[in-house]
Amino acid sequence: MKTKSTLMFVSLFVILGLILAACQPAATATPAPEPTQPPAPTTVPPTDVPTEVATDEPPEGPCLIIGALYVGSVKDAGFNQAMHESLLQVKENIPCVEIIEAENIPEGPDAEKTMQTMIDQGAKLIFPTSFGHQEPAFALSEKNPDVIFEHVGGYMMSGNFANLFGKPPETFYIMGAAAGMMTKSNKLGFIGAFPIGWSVTFINAFELGAQSTNPDAETIVTWNFSWSDSAKEAAATDALINQGVDVITMHVDAPSTIIQTAEARGVYSIGYQSLAAQQFAPEYWLTGVGFTLGGTMTWLTQNVIDEKWEPIFLRCGVADGCMTIAPFGPKVPQEVQDKVGSLLEDLKSGKMAIFDGPIVDQDGTVRIAVGSTLSDEEMGNVDWFVKGVVGSPK
Amino acid sequence: MSLLALLGVLSSAIYSGTSLLYTTLGEVISERGGIVNLGLEGVMLVSAATGFAVTSVTGNPYFGILASMLSGGLINMLFGYLVIARKANQLASGLATMFFGFGLSALIGAPYVGGKIESLPRILVPGLGGLPKQYTFQFQFDLLIYLVVPAAIGVWFLLFRTRWGLSQRAVGESADTAFAAGYDPNKLRYQALFLAGMLAGLGAAHLSIVYTRTWKEFMTAGRGFIAVALVIFSKWHPLRAIAGALLFGGAVAFQLLLQASGVNISPFLLDSIPYVLTILVLMAWGGTRKQSAPASLGRVYRGSE
Numbered sequence: 001m002k003t004k005s006t007l008m009f010v011s012l013f014v015i016l017g018l019i020l021a022a023c024q025p026a027a028t029a030t031p032a033p034e035p036t037q038p039p040a041p042t043t044v045p046p047t048d049v050p051t052e053v054a055t056d057e058p059p060e061g062p063c064l065i066i067g068a069l070y071v072g073s074v075k076d077a078g079f080n081q082a083m084h085e086s087l088l089q090v091k092e093n094i095p096c097v098e099i100i101e102a103e104n105i106p107e108g109p110d111a112e113k114t115m116q117t118m119i120d121q122g123a124k125l126i127f128p129t130s131f132g133h134q135e136p137a138f139a140l141s142e143k144n145p146d147v148i149f150e151h152v153g154g155y156m157m158s159g160n161f162a163n164l165f166g167k168p169p170e171t172f173y174i175m176g177a178a179a180g181m182m183t184k185s186n187k188l189g190f191i192g193a194f195p196i197g198w199s200v201t202f203i204n205a206f207e208l209g210a211q212s213t214n215p216d217a218e219t220i221v222t223w224n225f226s227w228s229d230s231a232k233e234a235a236a237t238d239a240l241i242n243q244g245v246d247v248i249t250m251h252v253d254a255p256s257t258i259i260q261t262a263e264a265r266g267v268y269s270i271g272y273q274s275l276a277a278q279q280f281a282p283e284y285w286l287t288g289v290g291f292t293l294g295g296t297m298t299w300l301t302q303n304v305i306d307e308k309w310e311p312i313f314l315r316c317g318v319a320d321g322c323m324t325i326a327p328f329g330p331k332v333p334q335e336v337q338d339k340v341g342s343l344l345e346d347l348k349s350g351k352m353a354i355f356d357g358p359i360v361d362q363d364g365t366v367r368i369a370v371g372s373t374l375s376d377e378e379m380g381n382v383d384w385f386v387k388g389v390v391g392s393p394k
Numbered sequence: 395m396s397l398l399a400l401l402g403v404l405s406s407a408i409y410s411g412t413s414l415l416y417t418t419l420g421e422v423i424s425e426r427g428g429i430v431n432l433g434l435e436g437v438m439l440v441s442a443a444t445g446f447a448v449t450s451v452t453g454n455p456y457f458g459i460l461a462s463m464l465s466g467g468l469i470n471m472l473f474g475y476l477v478i479a480r481k482a483n484q485l486a487s488g489l490a491t492m493f494f495g496f497g498l499s500a501l502i503g504a505p506y507v508g509g510k511i512e513s514l515p516r517i518l519v520p521g522l523g524g525l526p527k528q529y530t531f532q533f534q535f536d537l538l539i540y541l542v543v544p545a546a547i548g549v550w551f552l553l554f555r556t557r558w559g560l561s562q563r564a565v566g567e568s569a570d571t572a573f574a575a576g577y578d579p580n581k582l583r584y585q586a587l588f589l590a591g592m593l594a595g596l597g598a599a600h601l602s603i604v605y606t607r608t609w610k611e612f613m614t615a616g617r618g619f620i621a622v623a624l625v626i627f628s629k630w631h632p633l634r635a636i637a638g639a640l641l642f643g644g645a646v647a648f649q650l651l652l653q654a655s656g657v658n659i660s661p662f663l664l665d666s667i668p669y670v671l672t673i674l675v676l677m678a679w680g681g682t683r684k685q686s687a688p689a690s691l692g693r694v695y696r697g698s699e
Contacts, residue, residue: 072610072611073504073507073508073610073611075507075508075509076507076508076610077508078508081508104500104611189654195661195662220654220656221653221654222650222653222654222661223653223661223665224665225661225662225665226615228610228612228613229613229615230606230608230610230613231410231413231601231605231606231613231614231615231617232615232646233606234409234410234605234606235406235409235410235646235647235650236650238402238405238406238409238647239402239403239406239647239650239651239653239654240654241531242398242399242401242402242403242405242406242531242532242651243399243402243651243654243655244528254508254608254610256508256510256607256608257606257607257608260513260606260607260608264513264516265531276508279510280510390654390655390656391653391654391656391661392653392656392657392658392659392660392661394660
């Protein structure tokens with residue numbers, strides 16, 4: 001009898017454990033904004049990024065204390081590393097600032113405590129870098145009106161709370177164009193974490209880019225339901241390659257497992273989040289995109305120091321230096337590199353129009369009519385795939 | 395669904411099931427000796443971090459695997475000290491071990507996050523060299539995969555064909571009786587736990603060093619719990635554990651295949667298949683009349699005066 005109750009307990013515990021394990025990786029390092037009603041985006045390209053500042057002898061003590069929060073490790077070769085390196089660049093550009101960093105800060109009440117500690121240490125500018133840091137940061141901003149919060153990837157705004165992020169869809173379009181030229185099987189793979197609006201938009205942009213160079217290219221999608229379950233990422237990579245996919249890209253926290261699995265099986269990969277991902281695929285690296293927000297963060301920091309800071313809903317892309325295309329891998333032919341180059345030119349000159357209608361979804365229904373396009377707000381709420389994507393968007 | 399796709403599911407199942415199978419085999423041994431270790435998740439995490447760290451430092455994955463096994467064994471010794479020497483409750487001690495493992499693994503692994511390591515090569519199954527590339531693609535496995543079924547047979551042999559195994563099972567059924575028959579239950583249980591820890595370490599090594607080639611906090615993502623469930627599924631038998639690990643790994647691969655085939659089912663539902671399957675199996679097996687659980691599983695052996 002006793003064994004039986006032990007067994008019962010073990011079973012219950014295992015089930016509980018599974019539920020917990022399922023809930024655990026909710027820590028979303030990748031800002032995945034799902035704005036319900038974001039304020040009208042005012043895209044202000046920070047053209048006047050200061051190249052040389054604070055040439056004067058630094059006064060006693062730091063000119064500004066900055067607090068930065070990361071949801072994961074700053075060496076993850078993923079989103080957190082990209083954020084950390086951006087902050088390091090701020091320090092390089094404005095040597096008189098002091099930066100307090102905190103890694104592995106879960107989304108939730110802990111984040112608020114960590115930020116409060118930073119404020120207690122004199123921080124006047126806080127960069128909460130994970131999407132789920134937004135709510136606790138916003139709550140704190142109301143209690144500390146003299147502290148400025150620049151959230152990465154969110155949508156909330158107030159007098160001392162603003163946010164910034166890159167423009168991943170346009171880079172995914174360019175990556176898709178490169179992938180379309182490289183594929184021999186006409187099958188591209190995309191590993192997503194959760195079917196959220198932004199991820200769906202990235203996938204649509206990727207497929208539209210691929211179609212622009214290869215009308216037969218299709219993108220096969222699998223969802224992992226975790227931002228960071230490496231073993232599942234490996235399994236998904238295998239599953240896609242077994243389906244005939246020969247170019248893989250992703251929207252997860254840290255793509256090293258996917259890239260290494262693809263490399264081991266001789267399949268091209270396209271990185272996303274940090275430029276550091278390239279080291280994991282010495283042979284089959286195609287190209288990739290990383291967040292390089294250092295210049296923009298420097299500009300924001302300088303504004304805070306000069307007391308010129310204003311809350312702006314800031315989205316900046318490759319043209320503004322906020323995102324950077326990684327160097328090409330050794331197997332990428334010149335014509336693909338030239339194509340990426342010309343697309344970048346189009347982008348910078350404003351000629352690129354990714355979501356201009358007509359665009360039809362998987363069922364053939366027209367989703368974007370001729371003459372209209374997808375606004376930034378709508379991009380966060382997309383729940384349909386363009387024609388050519390294999391998989392379910394919800 | 396083509397033959398190729400189904401072969402792909404099998405291939406993926408073998409890959410993702412390997413770490414589960416090693417861990418399950420270890421737990422089968424310790425539970426046969428009467429000790430249930432709910433701390434496996436923590437043991438695996440410490441082993442995965444240590445193995446990755448050592449591989450990163452030495453540049454040699456074999457050293458990493460060895461370190462992973464040793465650290466698994468050592469953590470289990472700590473757990474053993476609690477439940478054998480201190481006679482603490484096994485379930486509570488297991489939980490404590492798990493949380494200890496969470497913290498310790500994060501500490502050990504922190505300097506190596508994002509590192510790039512040497513891994514084991516993938517070797518084609520002998521005799522398949524003549525097949526087309528898309529087939530041979532699916533059957534390139536690493537050394538740890540080739541060794542996992544022999545390991546299961548080895549554990550079966552150890553438990554059911556050796557004197558040590560007999561005494562181990564005797565202790566698991568009734569430690570007092572085993573003591574009366576001249577065995578030392580405590581010593582046997584320490585031995586079982588060390589072996590179990592080493593096997594969990596092997597499983598963790600496959601996960602961090604070979605399969606994902608990465609270290610992340612909480613990277614086992616519940617696989618330690620699944621292993622505990624698989625022990626019940628396999629009815630404490632090492633050979634049935636092979637089927638259990640393949641079934642779970644296969645369910646993960648199969649739902650990914652369904653997603654990638656574009657079937658019109660919500661991916662949310664598909665993703666839960668392996669876990670629903672685990673729960674269903676626990677329910678079905680838990681209800682069978684003929685229990686095969688060791689009779690004194692989970693009981694503290696107070697010693698016989």
